[in-house]
Amino acid sequence: MKAFGKILGLVLLGLLLIIVALGFALSHLFDPNDYKDEIRQIARDKAHIELTLNGDIGWSLFPWLGLELHDASVATLAQPTQPFADLQMLGLSVRVLPLLRKEVQMSDVRVEGLNLRLNRDKDGHGNWQDIGKPAPVAATTQTPATAETTPASKPDSVSQPLKLDIDSLTVNNARVEYNDEQNGKQFSAESIQLSTGPIHEATSTPVKLTAFLGTNQPVMRVKTEVDGKLRFDRVLKRYQFDDMKVVGEASGEPLQGKTMTFAAQGQILVDLAANIAEWSGLKISANQMRALGELKVNELDKTPQISGGLSIAQLDLAKFLDSIGHPLPNMAPGSLSKVEVVTRLSGTPNSMAFDELNLKVDDSTFTGRIAVEDFAKQALRIQLKGDTFNADRYMPAKSEQASGATAARKAEVQSSEAGALAASGDTPLPDAPTKSGWSTAKIIPVTRLKALDLQADISFGQLTLTQLPIQNAVLKAVSKDGLLTLQNLSGNLYKGNFAANGSLDVRPMLPMAALQTRITDVPVDKILQSQGQKPPVTGLLTLNSNVTGSGDSQSALIQSLNGTASFVLNDGVLLNANIEQQLCKGISVLNRKPLTSAPQGKDPPFKELKGSLVFRNGVASNPDLIVRIPGMSVKGDGDIDLRVLGMDYRIGIVIEGDTRAMPDPACQVGKNFVGIELPLRCRGPLELGAKACRLDKDGLGKVAAKMAGNKISEKLEEKLGDKVSPELKNALKGLFNR
Secondary structure, three states, rough: HHHHHHHHHEEEEEEEHHHHHHHHHHHOOHHHHHHHHHHHHHHHHHHHHEEEEOOOEEOOOOOOEEEEEEEEEEOOOOOOOOOOEEEEEEEEEEEEHOOOOOEEEEEEEEEEEEEEEEEEEEOOOOOOOOOOOOOOOOOOOOOHHHHHOOOHHHHHHHOOOOOEEEEEEEEEEEEEEEEOOOEEEEEEEEEEEEEOOOOOOOOOOEEEEEEEEEOOOOOOEEEEEEEEEEEEOOOOOEEEEEEEEEEEEEEHHHHHHOOEEEEEEEEEEEEOOOOOOEEEEEEEEEEEEEEEEEEEEOOOOOOEEEEEEEEEEEEEEHHHHHOOOOOOOOOOOOOOOOOOEEEEEEOOOOEEEEEEEEEEEOOOEEEEEEEEEEEOOOOOOOEEEEEEEHHHEEEEOOOOOHHHHHHHHHHHHHHHHHHHHHHHHOOOOOOOOOOOOOOOOOOOHHHHHHHHHEEEEEEEEEEEEEEEEEEEEEEEEEOOOOOEEEEEEEEEOOOOEEEEEEEEEOOOOOOOEEEEEEEEEEEHHHHHHHOOOOOOOEEEEEEEEEEEEEEHHHHHHHHHOOOEEEEEEEEEEEEOOHHHHHHHHHHHHHHHHOOOOOOOOOOEEEEEEEEEEEEOOOOEEEEEEEEEEOEEEEEEEEEEEOOOOOOEEEEEEEEOOOOOOOOOOOHHHHHHHHHHHEEEEEEEHHHHHHHEEEEOOHHHHHHHHHHHHHHHHHHHHHHHOOOEEEEEEEEEEHHOOO
């Protein structure tokens, strides 16, 4: 037995030496370059590709089946003269004996200068779709006999996948190019460098990839590097990328000349058997932004459904957006300097929703939901509830044009006010204002509104807007195809309330605006003070209005203002009014007595001030102004020119029987003054209010003539008594009262 074993060992050793000798002889005596044509034909017949070998073929046989291809290209049989791939060198070697067990054991695999060109033609056909397909042949008529003799294909037996065992894979200076002739889009990945550690089934493989990516629609350039550990199980269809790190820089048209540095980390799992993908331990940074979260995608075989969570650390949003080429519209300095987000995510490849949103903006907190229902249509849906929000802190400084107009008008008002306060009302009427305080700068973003698809429902516990503290504010608006509809804007203001609705249509050449407003018991002086104006009157305002306008600036909208309004002011005061001065002066004239001292002005209170307005191209006509002041009634008829914020009124004051002594004997009211209407004329800047009123001397002359007629009539009555008929008495009285 020992001799047999020794002989058997010698035989096996001899066979091994013979195999090694044959491998050496084949690899040194057999040159595969002599068989390039045969290799090309095998590639056509078996792989259905057109293989071009311009360089040498190097090879070894045993124990490694080694192969090196130089300067080779591959094309489809449908387009054999248009290679879709070429390379400078491909080097690999495979152990021979494991191949018999369907195991692939390779040493280092090296690819140099790979250039892959993928193209989709105008008909939507991709050149990669022909890879591995036989060459097209002319259709021939098959005889029934031939068809009958064709053997039926048998289903392939279930085969086990090859087991991979590769020491490493290296790809140097590779390039991939994709071109779509249907839409003109191009994509490229250049200077691709790929290196891996040992590749085995169900084993973590270190992977490192660098590349330069580019697109033409839009023009973008991205430098990126990917590092991590890849683990795969082809039987379970399960792929993992652990400890993944992605870093890079991006630039191009969307960034408006700016550069964005980005990084991402986490663990990625793709389970094709369960049709799910997960990204856990997600960390993302882009310039100043830092975010944490997790993502999960279900139904990979259908329309993928995205879910997860996201937390964005506090950042200066204004600086971040500016750093990526998307600066905010002109806002006050320091706006959006502290923004923080925590939310749940859900969506599809074409939509995204941020549910359970907790958004902190500077000193305000919002909760609710923000969603983009369609990325292509920019369909934005907002449902938010805020605690407090001061909108004024975000308003930019007025433009030079607007500031100049405001300053010019302010100077005009101050000049008129100084004249109105001088000489206790003896000065002439203030001139009608001519300076407009309205800006001609464009305030309507027409282009953005035309593209906006919006549904917004926002509420605030407290909203500060143009210095007005609004409680329980609600804003509901819808915008689509250039039509913005304000469904509701309401809230509580100084123990009163307001509500408004309207629309803004930017589809015409000039934007068209419509607004309906309802204000109830709101202090009018508070509103005027919030706008930086000195209120001429106080009181609780109730207003109903329905107005329209057109244009894209304050000035244009005011000049085109049309509509109607009605208003009531209750329990108010005419501030710094000189009505008592004017009345005293008028009565002294009628009494024909000189004033012994200048009457002191005061703030006359009123029970009610009401009227209606008709707007025509920026001018409001008010034919029925009524003011109820204790002891007298006031009626007015005039216009308010909103274009220059000026007024022109004729006022009639009727003394209703208050015969109490005035401080000056010349101002004493006798019975002859009861029912007499004293005329005033009010003209000047609207801000002056009653300070712009003067005694109407022409009208006062008519009153004096009427009173003189009344006295003559009284004397006639005394003298005639019952001596003449009543008809004659009335005729004589009428003669003197004309």
